[in-house]
Amino acid sequence: YLDTRKPKKFPPGPKWWPILGSAPQISNIQKRTKHLVYATTELSKKYGPILGLKVGTQVIVVVNGPAANKEFLMSEDLAGRPLGEFFDKRTWGKRRGILLVDELFWQEQRRFFLKQLREFGFGTKNMSTLIEEEAQELIAYIFKSIALNDSVIFNVQNLFNLHILNSLWKMLAGVRYDAENKKMRELQAILNDLFRAVSMVGATFSHFPILKYLAPEKSGYNVYVRSHQCLWKFLRKELAYHKETNVPDSPRDVIDVYLNVLNSSEEIAGSFSEEQLVATCMDMFMAGSETTSNTLSFGFLYLILNPSVQRKAQEEIDRVVGKDRSPSLNDRPKMPYVECVVMESLRMFAGRAFTVPHRALRDTYLCGYRIPKDVLVIANLYGCMLEEGCAYENPEQFIPERFLKDGKIYLPDSFMPFGLGKHRCLGESLARANIFLFVAGLLQKFDFNIVPEQPPTTEWADGITPGPKPFKARITPRKF
Numbered sequence: 001y002l003d004t005r006k007p008k009k010f011p012p013g014p015k016w017w018p019i020l021g022s023a024p025q026i027s028n029i030q031k032r033t034k035h036l037v038y039a040t041t042e043l044s045k046k047y048g049p050i051l052g053l054k055v056g057t058q059v060i061v062v063v064n065g066p067a068a069n070k071e072f073l074m075s076e077d078l079a080g081r082p083l084g085e086f087f088d089k090r091t092w093g094k095r096r097g098i099l100l101v102d103e104l105f106w107q108e109q110r111r112f113f114l115k116q117l118r119e120f121g122f123g124t125k126n127m128s129t130l131i132e133e134e135a136q137e138l139i140a141y142i143f144k145s146i147a148l149n150d151s152v153i154f155n156v157q158n159l160f161n162l163h164i165l166n167s168l169w170k171m172l173a174g175v176r177y178d179a180e181n182k183k184m185r186e187l188q189a190i191l192n193d194l195f196r197a198v199s200m201v202g203a204t205f206s207h208f209p210i211l212k213y214l215a216p217e218k219s220g221y222n223v224y225v226r227s228h229q230c231l232w233k234f235l236r237k238e239l240a241y242h243k244e245t246n247v248p249d250s251p252r253d254v255i256d257v258y259l260n261v262l263n264s265s266e267e268i269a270g271s272f273s274e275e276q277l278v279a280t281c282m283d284m285f286m287a288g289s290e291t292t293s294n295t296l297s298f299g300f301l302y303l304i305l306n307p308s309v310q311r312k313a314q315e316e317i318d319r320v321v322g323k324d325r326s327p328s329l330n331d332r333p334k335m336p337y338v339e340c341v342v343m344e345s346l347r348m349f350a351g352r353a354f355t356v357p358h359r360a361l362r363d364t365y366l367c368g369y370r371i372p373k374d375v376l377v378i379a380n381l382y383g384c385m386l387e388e389g390c391a392y393e394n395p396e397q398f399i400p401e402r403f404l405k406d407g408k409i410y411l412p413d414s415f416m417p418f419g420l421g422k423h424r425c426l427g428e429s430l431a432r433a434n435i436f437l438f439v440a441g442l443l444q445k446f447d448f449n450i451v452p453e454q455p456p457t458t459e460w461a462d463g464i465t466p467g468p469k470p471f472k473a474r475i476t477p478r479k480f
């Protein structure tokens with residue numbers, strides 16, 4: 001069905017009504033199917049993999065299935081990012097981070113951050129130590145909560161946020177915060193509000209800008225502006241502190257190196273500025289915290305529902321790491337099964353997600369359909385990883401062995417949780433290291449079991465990224 005020989009018209013989709021566009025049809029299906037990824041998948045069955053939608057004033061093309069998504073994500077013509085107006089001029093319009101920037105700025109900033117994050121963490125040794133420390137903090141906290149009892153019941157999806165934020169913030173700003181720290185609680189609260197106010201395909205007020213004025217509270221606009229401004233203030237304070245304490249010859253973290261570039265006498269590229277730095281830190285929080293925490297939450301949800309997978313992972317951890325030291329990234333090549341648990345957790349997360357929106361840089365074609373300049377295009381990864389009939393047998397089941405062939409890890413082409421091409425996730429190695437070390441570290445020390453009175457479901461919630469509905473586990477120290 002991806003016949004690209006004859007140029008076609010704009011991608012088909014449900015009728016566009018005046019003012020509302022195709023919102024009523026989408027919302028009807030979404031009510032029934034519960035999730036926007038399911039609704040757009042259902043529409044793609046009727047209209048084809050490239051779906052032309054209009055929601056309010058915003059034209060959005062949603063791409064479904066592995067072949068179409070591969071072509072989309074690898075297309076140079078579709079490698080733009082939305083301009084400010086996608087979210088909101090007041091908050092995003094003036095900013096130039098990495099997620100929402102013009103192409104020149106994006107390239108320079110991406111290159112800088114990739115290099116520096118490698119220096120301050122992504123280089124395996126540093127990164128492993130840093131994340132191991134965070135995982136050990138969490139393990140110590142669980143032991144403390146168990147105290148003299150046999151076990152403890154925890155809300156699992158809240159366990160990881162703090163530590164994932166810390167691993168990111170340690171690289172960028174050189175600090176980590178304890179759970180009780182006021183600054184950390186403030187940061188978490190701001191991010192929660194921000195994530196609730198928007199989704200990857202925008203927010204009610206970005207599709208219907210008039211609602212900003214008519215219903216600023218109900219459309220989520222006020223929360224969005226408030227949380228955006230709070231985060232901006234938080235980052236500005238951190239920047240001011242770095243400016244006061246920065247010693248040019250011994251940079252402590254990525255922010256210090258950035259400041260050195262700004263202060264250097266060399267001719268620096270035009271894209272470096274304090275505003276840019278704050279905006280990019282903000283992007284790192286937006287792109288790196290909830291994605292990783294929610295992937296871990298999905299992973300532990302399915303580990304609780306599949307005790308035999310847990311046992312198998314623990315056997316591997318015991319064999320390779322033993323019980324007297326914590327797992328490190330050096331163990332990874334010898335632990336293919338735990339690595340496959342990471343892949344399966346990523347599949348469970350990304351298969352329910354849209355990726356970050358792209359923008360057409362010029363009039364172009366996708367799978368033969370005409371995509372006019374500036375139209376937004378977004379990938380729905382459900383058909384690549386979780387839909388019945390995709391590359392995986394029984395896709396809704398958590399089966400890490402599916403990635404193992406003769407003891408080696410094999411990933412099909414349609415496995416693309418981090419996207420592909422020029423905009424492929426910048427934090428992939430950090431995310432994969434975090435998930436590996438948290439899974440291995442926690443399973444080394446504890447068993448995770450269902451609380452029979454409150455069994456978890458595989459139902460999940462939409463947000464800027466998908467996450468499991470709140471669920472509890474009984475955590476018991478392992479007996480060796």
Ligand code: HEM
Nearest residue numbers: 098287288291292295355356417418419423425426427431
């Ligand atoms: C499980 C965790 C994660 C997943 C599943 C994930 C997935 C993705 C995806 C699908 C994209 C979009 C690719 C595209 O638009 O074509 C992306 C972009 C991005 N991610 Fe991640 N990500 C994760 C963690 C992180 C972390 C930890 C960081 C920060 C260090 C991060 C930073 C970014 C940035 C900056 C971009 C934009 C890259 C660009 O446009 O050049 N991500 N990620």
